[in-house]
Amino acid sequence: MSAADDAMDALVRTTFEVAGVLTRIGGEHDLSLTQLRVLGILRDRRARITELADYLGLDKSTMSGLIDRAQRRGLLTRGKNPYDGRVVEVYLAPAGLELAQRVEDDIRRALAPATGRLDPEQLDRLVSLLNVVSARSSPAHAAGGPTAAPRRSNRATDDS
């Protein structure tokens, strides 16, 4: 069972490493890790406050404040839902979209040296394995051949 423990170690270590990179990049644009995630989520869809809170595992009041500050910075906008007067829909303002783009590029650049150490086939295998680990795969046996990785269109900071 040392194999599972080693995997845990590697996962946890990589988590801290990647989180560190994301925190650093976020900081360079005055974004906390959470704000960075919010921007990533809103990059390709609008969402309501509670939806974001639930998704990120935060209290709705926390999300409210987060949105407040980001809005004050002109990164996003609060809009009303015409079908339900209670819900507030949040979506990126132009400045927010631009920032999200820029941050994503930076993240890509920052992680490139890491992923660059793997050849395409290894990358494919890594993606397959991580997909299984993070519960986003059919129970089908993953990590098969070189093309076994499900192609998806998500970008780095996306979370859906």
Added chain:
Amino acid sequence: MSAADDAMDALVRTTFEVAGVLTRIGGEHDLSLTQLRVLGILRDRRARITELADYLGLDKSTMSGLIDRAQRRGLLTRGKNPYDGRVVEVYLAPAGLELAQRVEDDIRRALAPATGRLDPEQLDRLVSLLNVVSARSSPAHAAGGPTAAPRRSNRATDDS
């Protein structure tokens, strides 16, 4: 180049997922993610304040406060270094060691379902690949045979 992007997505997604698990488990023991890391680091060695701060990428004043609160909870102890009166050495108190142990078990349990979806050979491959990604391997070609994974003795919350 979509392969590297997919890998980035998978890495970032897994990072948030694992970080979420760690945050949850930490919270169950009234530990922030950072405190959890500190405990993990101190589990098998003592360290000075600046060393911890540098390692975790935090300001020394932040670390000072972190240590304060943990010490007030009886989790760790500040000691003087006999060779240099300026440095403060920090090490786990018995309660802290016990807590660290308990948290580590919980993390193991929490991640077991995830890693459990992989068979031993896949786990081995995952470890090799992650070791390459997180820059902790010789540039030698990793992800080789089933026994290619370097065996290390680290435990989950360790960071060294």
Added chain:
DNA sequence: CGGCATGGTTGGTATTGCCAACCATGCCGG
């Protein structure tokens, strides 16, 4: 012995996050 560097602490501020309380809106059952 007088600077200068190093290691920590302190004080001030902003952000993140929680909880409890609250307001507004929507949904029903009677």
Added chain:
DNA sequence: CCGGCATGGTTGGCAATACCAACCATGCCG
């Protein structure tokens, strides 16, 4: 139709995390 109840957000209060700048104490040298 109207009085509860549920749902969605906001507000206020609090603690923890994190930064910076300023400071103290110790050590190191010239």
